[in-house]
Amino acid sequence: MAVNPRDLVAGIVFIVIGAAFGGNAWLTLRLGEANAMGPGYFPVLLGLILVGFGGAIVFSSVGKPRETFGIVPWQGIALVTAAIVFFALTVRGLGMAPSLGIATFIAAQASGRLSLPGSLLLAVGLTAFCVVMFIYALRLPYPVIGSWLRF
Amino acid sequence: MDLLSNLALGLSTAASLDNLFYCFVGAAIGTFVGVLPGIGPTATIAMLLPITYYLTPTASLIMLAGIYYGSMYGGSTSAILVNLPGEVSSSVTALDGYQMARQGKAGKALAIAAIGSFVAGTLATCVIALVAVPMTSIALKFGSTEYFALILLGLATSTALAHGSVLKAMAMIVTGMLFGIVGTDVDSGAFRFTLSIVDLTDGLGIVAVALGIFGIAEVLRNLENMPENASGAATITSLMPDREDLRASIGPILRGSALGSILGALPGGGSILSAFSAYVLEKRLSRHPERFGKGAIEGVAGPESANNAGAQTSFIPMLTLGIPSHPLMALMIGALMIQGITPGPNVVNARPELFWGVIASMWIGNVMLVILNLPLVGLWVAMLKIPYRILLPMIVAFSMVGVFTVGNSGFDVLLLAIFGLFGYFFSKLGCEPAPFLMGFVLGALLEEHLRRALVFSGGDPGVFFTEPISAGLLLVTAVILAIVAFPMIARRRKQIFSEET
Numbered sequence: 001m002a003v004n005p006r007d008l009v010a011g012i013v014f015i016v017i018g019a020a021f022g023g024n025a026w027l028t029l030r031l032g033e034a035n036a037m038g039p040g041y042f043p044v045l046l047g048l049i050l051v052g053f054g055g056a057i058v059f060s061s062v063g064k065p066r067e068t069f070g071i072v073p074w075q076g077i078a079l080v081t082a083a084i085v086f087f088a089l090t091v092r093g094l095g096m097a098p099s100l101g102i103a104t105f106i107a108a109q110a111s112g113r114l115s116l117p118g119s120l121l122l123a124v125g126l127t128a129f130c131v132v133m134f135i136y137a138l139r140l141p142y143p144v145i146g147s148w149l150r151f
Numbered sequence: 152m153d154l155l156s157n158l159a160l161g162l163s164t165a166a167s168l169d170n171l172f173y174c175f176v177g178a179a180i181g182t183f184v185g186v187l188p189g190i191g192p193t194a195t196i197a198m199l200l201p202i203t204y205y206l207t208p209t210a211s212l213i214m215l216a217g218i219y220y221g222s223m224y225g226g227s228t229s230a231i232l233v234n235l236p237g238e239v240s241s242s243v244t245a246l247d248g249y250q251m252a253r254q255g256k257a258g259k260a261l262a263i264a265a266i267g268s269f270v271a272g273t274l275a276t277c278v279i280a281l282v283a284v285p286m287t288s289i290a291l292k293f294g295s296t297e298y299f300a301l302i303l304l305g306l307a308t309s310t311a312l313a314h315g316s317v318l319k320a321m322a323m324i325v326t327g328m329l330f331g332i333v334g335t336d337v338d339s340g341a342f343r344f345t346l347s348i349v350d351l352t353d354g355l356g357i358v359a360v361a362l363g364i365f366g367i368a369e370v371l372r373n374l375e376n377m378p379e380n381a382s383g384a385a386t387i388t389s390l391m392p393d394r395e396d397l398r399a400s401i402g403p404i405l406r407g408s409a410l411g412s413i414l415g416a417l418p419g420g421g422s423i424l425s426a427f428s429a430y431v432l433e434k435r436l437s438r439h440p441e442r443f444g445k446g447a448i449e450g451v452a453g454p455e456s457a458n459n460a461g462a463q464t465s466f467i468p469m470l471t472l473g474i475p476s477h478p479l480m481a482l483m484i485g486a487l488m489i490q491g492i493t494p495g496p497n498v499v500n501a502r503p504e505l506f507w508g509v510i511a512s513m514w515i516g517n518v519m520l521v522i523l524n525l526p527l528v529g530l531w532v533a534m535l536k537i538p539y540r541i542l543l544p545m546i547v548a549f550s551m552v553g554v555f556t557v558g559n560s561g562f563d564v565l566l567l568a569i570f571g572l573f574g575y576f577f578s579k580l581g582c583e584p585a586p587f588l589m590g591f592v593l594g595a596l597l598e599e600h601l602r603r604a605l606v607f608s609g610g611d612p613g614v615f616f617t618e619p620i621s622a623g624l625l626l627v628t629a630v631i632l633a634i635v636a637f638p639m640i641a642r643r644r645k646q647i648f649s650e651e652t
Binding site for chain 1: 343555
């Protein structure tokens with residue numbers, strides 16, 4: 001029997017999300033009554049509705065033409081994510097300039113079409129622009145060089 | 152004469168040097184991102200939200216509004232010249248606009264698009280000025296019951312306009328609502344879904360979530376298939392349309408403005424629906440429908456006017472009711488909330504200079520855009536040559552810094568990465584980010600009004616059907632959902648949306 005994998009997975013994901021939120025609310029939050037709703041009332045309601053929608057999407061996936069997921073640029077995705085996570089974890093310790101510079105350099109590799117000198121130039125230029133704009137022009141109280149690099 | 156004094160107040164606010172400057176900045180940035188494929192106004196506004204923190208509320212809203220309607224102008228430029236619609240709503244313009252460019256009439260198409268947008272912008276500004284005050288006086292009479300119904304109506308229309316499966320769009324709304332109520336419950340003080348993480352007790356930051364699912368997810372999607380940059384841009388010869396062109400366009404421009412003004416003001420409406428409907432209307436009315444798609448000037452004038460009018464009148468529900476009609480307006484509400492202003496019917500009376508200043512700035516912004524877009528069109532064409540491989544690290548860098556500075560928190564930057572992956576994952580499953588963000592913004596509001604309405608009715612849900620206004624709104628909601636679910640119309644809807652890709 002033909003099943004559209006995109007719809008099938010989407011439906012299952014919605015059921016899981018609905019069950020997780022709804023179940024969590026049911027177990028840990030007070031439900032209350034309709035005329036005096038507790039914190040759990042609305043989330044449980046939403047969870048049930050979402051499970052229902054998920055079920056309907058799974059049901060509708062049967063007998064539809066197959067759709068593929070298309071290509072997934074794993075390497076690029078990993079690099080973009082790595083750049084953001086690096087910035088999140090180091091912006092305080094390293095300071096705005098080094099953290100943003102390195103993160104931008106990592107992100108510049110994601111397309112795989114930017115040369116090494118090109119990426120370096122872009123990283124330095126963008127960092128300089130952001131530092132001038134946010135720290136000198138808008139006077140945000142962030143150190144340009146963080147505490148990790150001060151001896 | 153109240154209207155005139157209000158408009159005078161607005162004009163004097165908007166014409167202050169500071170506000171003129173931010174209006175210009177907004178219009179210029181808007182044109183820039185509108186021209187560039189691969190980055191839209193929603194992501195741009197999310198990126199610039201942190202900066203608005205340092206402006207006055209009026210200046211920030213003026214700038215953000217400028218970005219929105221500026222992107223409508225910019226989107227049409229790249230649609231006409233290189234057949235790469237920078238914005239979804241310009242994809243209609245590409246149908247005939249690019250054909251005109253190929254016939255050597257690029258300048259005429261650009262001029263008609265700009266003139267149409269300007270006329271539409273002027274008319275839409277008048278519509279907002281006329282409609283807003285009566286709307287707010289109605290809105291002030293609304294109780295929680297009516298608001299609940301109104302929010303449901305807005306959510307229903309936004310699913311009707313989502314591309315792809317309606318079921319998935321509705322599921323995305325509910326998912327968005329669940330993520331939207333993460334944090335501390337205002338009513339009881341209970342922590343909901345905070346996973347014992349302190350940073351989550353204030354809820355998920357709208358900037359991180361919006362930039363993740365619109366900005367970063369879009370970047371990841373573009374990695375699959377890097378947007379080309381304009382190599383074969385059509386050359387622009389004469390910018391002046393002749394009398395024949397103007398005569399052919401005047402009808403479509405006026406009809407497009409009217410249609411766009413109405414459709415834009417609907418909850419869930421906005422520029423995209425307006426542009427498509429205007430194109431279909433012009434094709435119907437034309438004595439030579441076969442010319443459409445082959446460079447008919449009416450096919451540029453109508454949709455361009457409509458999308459600009461729709462973009463502007465979609466401020467009406469946001470400014471008067473405090474309810475966003477699409478994700479971009481949700482971000483505007485976010486911008487006002489950052490400033491400590493709760494959008495709603497009270498804004499007109501409490502902050503008249505903000506309200507009328509923004510409206511008047513739209514008209515001023517439209518004048519600036521005509522100047523920015525016609526004589527300076529060459530500049531934007533040059534911008535089109537920026538390759539995406541350079542744009543990509545820029546988008547990532549500005550998103551990171553923006554999210555960090557708005558919340559002063561590394562945790563929010565992690566959320567940016569998480570919601571970027573989240574948005575990409577769902578787009579792979581054929582689920583759109585727009586309904587998610589609508590649910591995210593409106594979830595807590597819907598809960599609050601549901602709670603209050605049911606407290607007053609003693610827990611009886613029947614109150615939504617016995618109160619006349621809410622019953623009427625719910626009836627419209629039901630009709631819209633029925634129309635969307637009805638197979639024949641669903642097919643027709645698919646047909647309209649497929650013309651866009």
